[in-house]
Amino acid sequence: MQSNRLEDVYISPSTLPWVPFSDGIRFRLLRVSPETGTWTVLFHCMPGSAFASHQHLGAGEYLMLKGKMEVRGGREAGGVTAFAGDYGYEPSGVVHEQTHFPEETEFYFTNFGPVAFLDDEGNTTSVLDWQVLASLAKG
C-alpha cells in the first residue's frame, strides 16, 4: 500500500519551456496528478487563437493573468468574457464550442480531469488527459 506523503513542488515557471498545444496556443506544465487526473498549466494564447470544440470531462478553474478570453462565444453571445485578474469555474460536462483569444492572453488553469475534443456532430475525436499532457511536455 502506498502510504508515503507526496513531495512538495516548487517551480519558477519562467524556467520551463513553452510546449506547443495547438495553433497559436502553448502551455507550461506545472503539475499532473496520475491519481486524480488533475492537471495545472499556464496557457499562452496568441491574438486570434482559439480552442477547438471540446467537452470538459472534469471541471476547469482559471485565473486570468493577461489579455482577454471569450468563453462560450463571449459576453455578447451569452457566455463569459474574462479579463486579467478574473476568476472562473467551468463545471464538468460543459461543452465549449468556442473559446477565443482576441488578444495575447495568459492564464493559470487547473482542470480536474480530461477534455474530449469533438467534431461537428459532437462525437469525440480525441481525449486529452494527464498522460497526453505529460507526454507532450516530455517532448
Place this chain on the structure above:
Amino acid sequence: MQSNRLEDVYISPSTLPWVPFSDGIRFRLLRVSPETGTWTVLFHCMPGSAFASHQHLGAGEYLMLKGKMEVRGGREAGGVTAFAGDYGYEPSGVVHEQTHFPEETEFYFTNFGPVAFLDDEGNTTSVLDWQVLASLAKG
C-alpha cells in the same frame, strides 16, 4: 456561490431498477457526482458477459459481492481474478482490453471519472461519463 451542505443519501438498492448497460450486463445507479464526475453503481453480469475494451479516465475501486471477475485477462494472463469479498483499485489511465465474467457476478463499483471505450486501434469510440449514466438510469 453554492455553499450549502449536500444532502445525505440512503438507498436500499433492491428498490432500484436494473438498468441495461451492455450485452448481459446491468447496473443499479447509487450516485453520480455532477461536480467530480464520480459514479457509484452495483454491476450485475451474466455468465459469459464482458466489458468492451476501455480506458479508465478516472480510477476505479471495487468490492466483489458474488461470482468472479477476470481483469486484464485474469490471473493466468498476468491480470487479476477477483472473487466474492475481494477488493481492487484500478488507476486512472489504465486500459482494460478484456474484463470477463465467467460466472454470474455482482460487484460494487466506484469510478472517479469517465471511461473511454476503444476500437481495435485504441481510438476512442465513445465516452461514458456521469451524464450518460444518469441519463440511462432515468430511462
Place this chain on the structure above:
Amino acid sequence: MQSNRLEDVYISPSTLPWVPFSDGIRFRLLRVSPETGTWTVLFHCMPGSAFASHQHLGAGEYLMLKGKMEVRGGREAGGVTAFAGDYGYEPSGVVHEQTHFPEETEFYFTNFGPVAFLDDEGNTTSVLDWQVLASLAKG
C-alpha cells in the same frame, strides 16, 4: 514531476489483520490515498458498539455487508437505520453525534478526507486522517 501511472491494487481482505479502532470496533485497511486523503476500509462492529461524536471533514460513502447501523440516532430519531445491502452517502461537514451498532455489523466504507472527533461542546479533540490510519494499520 510525478507522472507515472499508479499501481493497481488487488486484495483478499480475509488475508488482512483486523486493526483495533475503538471500543468494540476494528477495521481492515484496504487503501489510503496520500494525495487526496481518501481512505477505504472494512469496519467490523460488535453489538452495542458506537462511534464517538465526530464531524466528517470529507464525505463518507458506505455499503452495508452485515448487521445494522443507526446513523444520527437511527430512523426513530430522524436519522438513518441501514441494513445489509444498503448504500449511503454522508456529506462533508455533517456532524454525527450518535452512530450505533445494535448487532454485529460489517460495512465497506470510503471516506473522502479526515474525520474530527468532538467533545461535548463540539470542539475538536483529535483528527483522524489517512496518516493516522496508515500508522495504526502498520502497528
Place this chain on the structure above:
Amino acid sequence: MQSNRLEDVYISPSTLPWVPFSDGIRFRLLRVSPETGTWTVLFHCMPGSAFASHQHLGAGEYLMLKGKMEVRGGREAGGVTAFAGDYGYEPSGVVHEQTHFPEETEFYFTNFGPVAFLDDEGNTTSVLDWQVLASLAKG
C-alpha cells in the same frame, strides 16, 4: 439523486470584499465546494504577517501574484521562498510551523480540504474548513 450539471462561476475579484483572516491577513473567497471541501481564495498579506502553525489536511496549490512567501521557514531554513510568478504544491499531511510574508504579498490559493491549526505540542486547536470560510465571507 442530484444529477444536474453545476453552474459555471465567473468573478471579477476586485468586486469582492477583503475578509479578515488573521493578524495582517485577508482573503477574497472565490469558491468553496461543499462536496469536496476544496476552497479557492486570494490571500493578501501585510509585511511581517504570518500564518499560525497548521497542518494541511488536504493539499494546497498556489500561484504567487505579488511579494514573497517563506514556506517552512523559507529557503535558508530548508523550505521554500516563493516570489511573484512562482507556483507551488504542498501535499496533504504536511505541517507548516512557519509561513512568513516579509513583504506585502498576494497569492492565489486552492486548498483541497481543511486545515488544522496546532498548538505548541502539535495538538489541534481548531479546524478551518469550507464551512468556516463560507461563514466568514458571509460576515
